[in-house]
Amino acid sequence: MKPYLLQMLKELASLGAIENRVEISSLELAKQLNTSQQTGSRYLLELDKQGMIIREMGIKKQLIQITEKGEDALQDEYMQYKSIFELTDRVSFIGKVVSGMGEGRYYTAQHGYADQFKEKLGIFAFPGTLNVEIKHIDKNKLRLLKKHTGILIDSFESNNRTFGGVQCFHSKINNLAGAIVLPARSHYSNILEFISQHNLREKLKLKDDDEISIIIFLNTDM
Amino acid sequence: MKPYLLQMLKELASLGAIENRVEISSLELAKQLNTSQQTGSRYLLELDKQGMIIREMGIKKQLIQITEKGEDALQDEYMQYKSIFELTDRVSFIGKVVSGMGEGRYYTAQHGYADQFKEKLGIFAFPGTLNVEIKHIDKNKLRLLKKHTGILIDSFESNNRTFGGVQCFHSKINNLAGAIVLPARSHYSNILEFISQHNLREKLKLKDDDEISIIIFLNTDM
DNA sequence: ATTACTAGTAAGCGAGTAT
DNA sequence: TATACTCGCTTACTAGTAA
Numbered sequence: 001m002k003p004y005l006l007q008m009l010k011e012l013a014s015l016g017a018i019e020n021r022v023e024i025s026s027l028e029l030a031k032q033l034n035t036s037q038q039t040g041s042r043y044l045l046e047l048d049k050q051g052m053i054i055r056e057m058g059i060k061k062q063l064i065q066i067t068e069k070g071e072d073a074l075q076d077e078y079m080q081y082k083s084i085f086e087l088t089d090r091v092s093f094i095g096k097v098v099s100g101m102g103e104g105r106y107y108t109a110q111h112g113y114a115d116q117f118k119e120k121l122g123i124f125a126f127p128g129t130l131n132v133e134i135k136h137i138d139k140n141k142l143r144l145l146k147k148h149t150g151i152l153i154d155s156f157e158s159n160n161r162t163f164g165g166v167q168c169f170h171s172k173i174n175n176l177a178g179a180i181v182l183p184a185r186s187h188y189s190n191i192l193e194f195i196s197q198h199n200l201r202e203k204l205k206l207k208d209d210d211e212i213s214i215i216i217f218l219n220t221d222m
Numbered sequence: 223m224k225p226y227l228l229q230m231l232k233e234l235a236s237l238g239a240i241e242n243r244v245e246i247s248s249l250e251l252a253k254q255l256n257t258s259q260q261t262g263s264r265y266l267l268e269l270d271k272q273g274m275i276i277r278e279m280g281i282k283k284q285l286i287q288i289t290e291k292g293e294d295a296l297q298d299e300y301m302q303y304k305s306i307f308e309l310t311d312r313v314s315f316i317g318k319v320v321s322g323m324g325e326g327r328y329y330t331a332q333h334g335y336a337d338q339f340k341e342k343l344g345i346f347a348f349p350g351t352l353n354v355e356i357k358h359i360d361k362n363k364l365r366l367l368k369k370h371t372g373i374l375i376d377s378f379e380s381n382n383r384t385f386g387g388v389q390c391f392h393s394k395i396n397n398l399a400g401a402i403v404l405p406a407r408s409h410y411s412n413i414l415e416f417i418s419q420h421n422l423r424e425k426l427k428l429k430d431d432d433e434i435s436i437i438i439f440l441n442t443d444m
Numbered sequence: 445a446t447t448a449c450t451a452g453t454a455a456g457c458g459a460g461t462a463t
Numbered sequence: 464t465a466t467a468c469t470c471g472c473t474t475a476c477t478a479g480t481a482a
Contacts (some may be wrong), residue, residue, distance in 0.1 A: 003225035003226045003228070003229045004225045004226075004456090006225070007225045010302060010303070010306070013306045014302065014305070014306060015359065015362040015363065016362045016363065016365045016366065017362075018306070019365065019369075020362075020365050022362045022365075023361075023362070024359065024362065025464095025465065025466085026465085026466065026467085027465085027466095028358065028359045031359075032359065035457080035458085036457070036458045036459085037458085037465095037466085037467095038457075038458050038459080038466095038467075038468090039456080039457060039458070041466060041467055041468095042456085042457085042467080044466090045466095045467075057465095057466080058465085059464095059465075060464065060465050061465070062465085062466085074303070074306065074307075075307065077303060078303040078304070078306070078307055080232060080236065081232070081296070081299060081300040081303055081304075082300070082303075083236070084232070084235045084236060084240070084296065084300070085296075085297065085300055136250065137237065137246060137250045137253075137254065139245075140237040140238045140239075140242075140244045140245070140246065141237065141238065143238040143241065143242050143244075144238065147241075226475090247445090247446065247447085248446085248447065248448085249446085249447095257476080257477090258476070258477050258478085259446095259447085259448095259477090260447095260448075260449090260476075260477055260478080261475080261476060261477075263447060263448055263449095264448080264475085264476085266447090266448095267447095267448080279446095279447080280446085281445095281446075282445065282446050283445095283446070284446090284447085
């Protein structure tokens with residue numbers, strides 16, 4: 001939908017055209033949008049053609065009401081603004097399954113991690129992680145996570161080496177419960193790692209390059 | 223501000239550019255908006271020129287952050303949508319003072335009305351009404367009032383005639399307390415009548431054609 | 445890979461005007 | 464009063480391409 005049409009639809013909605021038929025001329029609407037009567041008229045014709053409004057043409061003015069389709073378009077836009085300014089409790093992505101290099105299995109097998117996953121996340125983690133590549137553009141969304149501390153898994157020592165702390169959030173991968181595991185110190189990469197009680201690859205019949213939906217919950221309790 | 227620039231600003235905000243500098247190319251942004259890289263680049267230049275964003279040009283991508291001015295523009299738009307979809311507790315107008323034909327004085331002098339104004343509105347009404355003409359386009363806003371019953375003043379008989387019921391809402395006229403008086407049965411006209419404890423014309427030093435701001439409260443209690 | 449300029453094309457605009 | 468058409472003008476778009 002063209003942005004300038006959405007603007008006019010919004011103007012109509014402000015005048016009550018979602019609830020009622022509103023009596024208004026193309027000139028009056030045009031003035032609200034700081035444009036000409038002709039443009040006002042043209043916008044109305046376009047909105048009409050797209051099924052966003054219905055019009056009853058009177059001899060002088062016209063009665064305009066926003067259709068369900070029009071209301072949906074507005075609601076959609078509203079929701080986008082809402083998610084910008086209101087606190088949300090989740091972040092969602094579309095990701096692509098990729099193969100890791102097997103280190104996930106090594107790390108999740110460490111008792112130091114496994115015990116904390118059990119205790120703090122309530123997840124008896126299946127050995128291995130599911131690696132998911134997200135679109136580069138969505139990396140910016142991950143910044144939202146930075147505002148939240150999430151569930152912290154402490155670093156520990158074992159076998160003469162140090163295993164670093166990680167930051168976790170409860171997540172759903174294609175609607176299956178799990179958690180995202182983020183290294184505590186490091187910039188976000190575009191590969192995300194997930195753990196779960198289930199063998200995600202098997203249970204969701206995933207192979208490399210499959211698209212999956214990810215929801216990350218910002219709340220630390222589930 | 224041009225609607226298409228606002229769309230891009232919104233897109234940037236969705237990617238977190240209000241809180242952080244966001245790393246993104248003109249091509250990626252363009253894809254989000256279903257347009258070409260060139261247009262993406264041009265939009266960014268325009269937003270930059272208007273002071274809506276600041277950019278740090280890297281050798282490859284660029285770091286973009288929304289300025290306070292840009293955030294204000296988005297917040298503004300958000301508020302417009304909010305007032306469409308969320309219940310509001312008030313309606314506001316800009317109106318123009320006009321002369322009535324003196325009937326206001328006659329009506330408000332009737333004990334049948336005056337006593338009810340006192341009792342139901344808590345207003346010991348100054349004799350007379352202030353007549354305010356609203357822009358024709360704002361008439362549609364009055365429809366919001368129809369959804370609310372307001373404060374009902376009953377009809378009564380006196381001097382062998384019937385005085386009709388009226389519907390009232392607490393109001394502020396240039397920030398001075400009063401109430402709007404609407405005939406119960408009748409379509410809304412573009413002339414609104416206000417009563418107040420004060421002589422509004424004197425107290426606000428109003429003469430005909432002066433612009434005044436009106437806020438009508440939908441709640442029946444003050 | 446980027447950004448962003450140029451230039452030719454397409455879309456949008458509004459004065460004039462028919463209805 | 465209205466709506467909405469035509470048409471000349473302006474703005475916006477993108478392919479090509481330089482940096």
